[in-house]
Amino acid sequence: MSYLIIDKVTKKFDGTVVLNEISLAVERGELVTLLGPSGCGKSTLLRCIAGLNEVDGGRILLNDRDITYLAPRKRGVGMVFQSYALFPNMTVYENIAFGLKMQGLKGGYIAARVKEMIDLVGLGGKEKSYPRELSGGQQQRVALARSMIVEPDVLLLDEPFNALDAKIRKMLQMELKNIQKKSGMTMIFVTHDQEEALTISDRIFVINEGRVAQSGKPLEIYSQPASEFVARFIGNFNVLKGEEFERLVGEPLISGKSLAIRPEVIKLSLNGENGKGHNGSWRIKGKVVSVFLKGNILRYRVRSKDCILDVDVLNNSLDCSLNYDTSVDLVIPKDEVKVLNL
Amino acid sequence: MKEKRTLHRFAIALMFLYLFMPLIATFLYSIATDWYDTVLPKGLTLSWYVKLFQDVRFVAALGRTLFACSVAVGLNIAVMVVSLFIVSLYLPKLERFLQAFAMLPYAIPGVIGAVGLIKVYSSGPLAISGTVWLLIGAYFVVILPYTYQGTRNSMRTVDLPQLVSAAELLGASKPKAFFKVVLPNILPGVMVSALLSFSVLFGEFVLTNFLVGGYYETVQIYLMRRMRESGHLSSAVVISYYLFVFCLSWIALKLGQNFKNGNSDNLRGKKYELPHYR
Numbered sequence: 095m096s097y098l099i100i101d102k103v104t105k106k107f108d109g110t111v112v113l114n115e116i117s118l119a120v121e122r123g124e125l126v127t128l129l130g131p132s133g134c135g136k137s138t139l140l141r142c143i144a145g146l147n148e149v150d151g152g153r154i155l156l157n158d159r160d161i162t163y164l165a166p167r168k169r170g171v172g173m174v175f176q177s178y179a180l181f182p183n184m185t186v187y188e189n190i191a192f193g194l195k196m197q198g199l200k201g202g203y204i205a206a207r208v209k210e211m212i213d214l215v216g217l218g219g220k221e222k223s224y225p226r227e228l229s230g231g232q233q234q235r236v237a238l239a240r241s242m243i244v245e246p247d248v249l250l251l252d253e254p255f256n257a258l259d260a261k262i263r264k265m266l267q268m269e270l271k272n273i274q275k276k277s278g279m280t281m282i283f284v285t286h287d288q289e290e291a292l293t294i295s296d297r298i299f300v301i302n303e304g305r306v307a308q309s310g311k312p313l314e315i316y317s318q319p320a321s322e323f324v325a326r327f328i329g330n331f332n333v334l335k336g337e338e339f340e341r342l343v344g345e346p347l348i349s350g351k352s353l354a355i356r357p358e359v360i361k362l363s364l365n366g367e368n369g370k371g372h373n374g375s376w377r378i379k380g381k382v383v384s385v386f387l388k389g390n391i392l393r394y395r396v397r398s399k400d401c402i403l404d405v406d407v408l409n410n411s412l413d414c415s416l417n418y419d420t421s422v423d424l425v426i427p428k429d430e431v432k433v434l435n436l
Numbered sequence: 437m438k439e440k441r442t443l444h445r446f447a448i449a450l451m452f453l454y455l456f457m458p459l460i461a462t463f464l465y466s467i468a469t470d471w472y473d474t475v476l477p478k479g480l481t482l483s484w485y486v487k488l489f490q491d492v493r494f495v496a497a498l499g500r501t502l503f504a505c506s507v508a509v510g511l512n513i514a515v516m517v518v519s520l521f522i523v524s525l526y527l528p529k530l531e532r533f534l535q536a537f538a539m540l541p542y543a544i545p546g547v548i549g550a551v552g553l554i555k556v557y558s559s560g561p562l563a564i565s566g567t568v569w570l571l572i573g574a575y576f577v578v579i580l581p582y583t584y585q586g587t588r589n590s591m592r593t594v595d596l597p598q599l600v601s602a603a604e605l606l607g608a609s610k611p612k613a614f615f616k617v618v619l620p621n622i623l624p625g626v627m628v629s630a631l632l633s634f635s636v637l638f639g640e641f642v643l644t645n646f647l648v649g650g651y652y653e654t655v656q657i658y659l660m661r662r663m664r665e666s667g668h669l670s671s672a673v674v675i676s677y678y679l680f681v682f683c684l685s686w687i688a689l690k691l692g693q694n695f696k697n698g699n700s701d702n703l704r705g706k707k708y709e710l711p712h713y714r
């Protein structure tokens with residue numbers, strides 16, 4: 095049996111269904127992310143697991159215990175809040191020691207554990223600082239240390255890095271991943287940033303409208319989206335209706351379902367150049383509508399037979415960028431076209 | 437430029453002189469031996485103060501006032517903090533009701549309140565008219581707006597529900613979360629409103645005179661009585677009284693400043709501003 099099981103949990107606020115019989119299972123020692131757009135119920139699910147919200151139906155099992163109706167402090171669940179929620183009246187040391195003090199442990203033991211924890215999150219020398227004297231990244235480390243020191247069965251992290259700038263964010267993502275591997279703690283990480291989810295998770299649950307839209311390893315989800323929603327949300331896929339695609343490639347397809355093509359698998363070349371239009375791919379003609387510079391890649395938006403396709407090209411300086419209205423050839427590998435089931 | 441500044445300073449000094457003149461005169465009168473037909477007092481003495489503080493009745497009156505005020509403020513703060521804690525955490529819908537309720541005393545003039553209270557409590561099951569208990573009850577009501585506002589504001593500066601959630605998830609029971617996390621964070625603000633209420637009550641005369649009058653002689657009533665006897669003595673009372681209220685306000689102000697510099701800025705600012713790293 096899985097370590098944490100969410101079984102058909104329903105949660106309503108004033109009659110509005112926020113979690114709709116959501117079910118998912120997490121294994122011991124895993125770091126999973128709940129990924130979904132704003133308002134899809136990620137925080138609500140975490141708060142239900144932590145016992146901060148009561149559920150309207152379903153069960154939550156943790157480590158073979160039914161914790162659905164237990165008080166928050168008896169669940170063995172820790173939580174790191176997006177806004178840190180550090181105690182402003184306590185120093186870094188006191189914040190981290192709080193959980194152990196509540197367990198009534200001895201001062202000497204607490205001191206040793208807190209020191210260990212402070213070293214783990216790299217906050218040495220800041221023991222006597224108050225939260226207001228720390229940077230955002232440091233505050234988040236304190237929050238992490240404070241929740242981890244009591245060794246909860248599962249640690250919930252609700253968009254913990256959202257308020258931080260990109261650089262620190264990337265760094266803390268890597269650190270969190272390392273700390274998680276070192277400690278073997280089970281963690282559920284909430285984010286609405288697909289890149290963050292792909293970077294740190296062992297498994298991803300894509301959530302939409304209070305249900306799991308798809309779950310799987312990051313690579314699986316990225317390369318095999320199951321639905322239009324996942325395709326659009328995860329990888330900026332080009333999603334085309336069946337008939338649109340038939341018009342585009344001029345070949346009848348068997349299924350009438352929608353199709354998804356990742357922008358980076360489409361090859362782009364100038365008109366007339368000798369592209370290899372062999373059997374394994376389709377070759378179509380189009381015109382550039384617009385270009386976006388996205389750092390190391392250029393994203394061309396190309397119109398072809400009234401369909402719009404995004405094409406990502408590595409931004410190496412030899413290629414001079416193509417201008418508006420340039421005619422181009424697109425080569426789409428057949429096995430990169432994913433049929434969506436929903 | 438420089439001349440202008442001198443002018444400004446002069447104007448401000450003049451204004452302060454004007455404002456403080458009565459107080460200065462009162463002070464001079466309270467330390468004067470005789471002050472009839474001269475510009476300045478004939479001689480200076482502290483004997484009025486000595487007399488005042490040696491008067492058993494003054495000391496007793498002071499004690500009574502302190503007692504009535506502290507009991508009223510203490511009770512009020514305790515009730516207010518607990519009810520605001522419960523309301524803001526578990527019954528947020530009742531907050532408006534509580535606010536309206538707490539603001540009510542503003543709307544009722546002292547005289548009307550006093551007459552009403554005397555009428556209700558002079559007979560019937562709870563005949564406490566003319567006792568200190570009625571006074572304490574009335575004081576409790578009078579300061580509701582101050583303690584409500586102060587306590588609520590200090591609760592708003594921290595994200596109370598989230599702090600309590602965090603404490604609970606770390607294994608704290610609700611009472612422990614309240615005493616270890618909530619109370620220390622709102623205490624400075626609560627102290628400020630307590631001191632403010634205290635000085636409001638200390639200066640309150642109408643209600644006190646109507647409700648207890650001579651039955652329970654507070655400083656206010658004592659002052660009224662002595663005023664008819666000796667101007668020097670009542671001046672001394674007024675000055676002592678002012679000093680006391682001044683001290684209270686100063687402490688309140690200091691606490692308030694600490695509170696502002698310390699607690700309140702950390703939850704608001706830090707969350708959004710991105711601080712430099714290393």
Ligand SMILES: Nc1ncnc2c1ncn2[C@@H]1O[C@H](COP(=O)(O)OP(=O)(O)OP(=O)(O)O)[C@@H](O)[C@H]1O
Pocket residue numbers: 107108112130131132133134135136137138139286
């Ligand atoms: N206490 C509440 N009372 C009423 N409605 C609520 C409450 N908490 C959440 N909701 C509603 O539930 C829905 C899901 O909210 P939730 O906070 O779980 O979203 P989220 O997925 O965490 O979004 P975000 O990424 O923006 O944090 C929202 O529509 C929200 O309005």
Ligand SMILES: [Mg+2]
Pocket residue numbers: 136137138252253
């Ligand atoms: Mg959220």
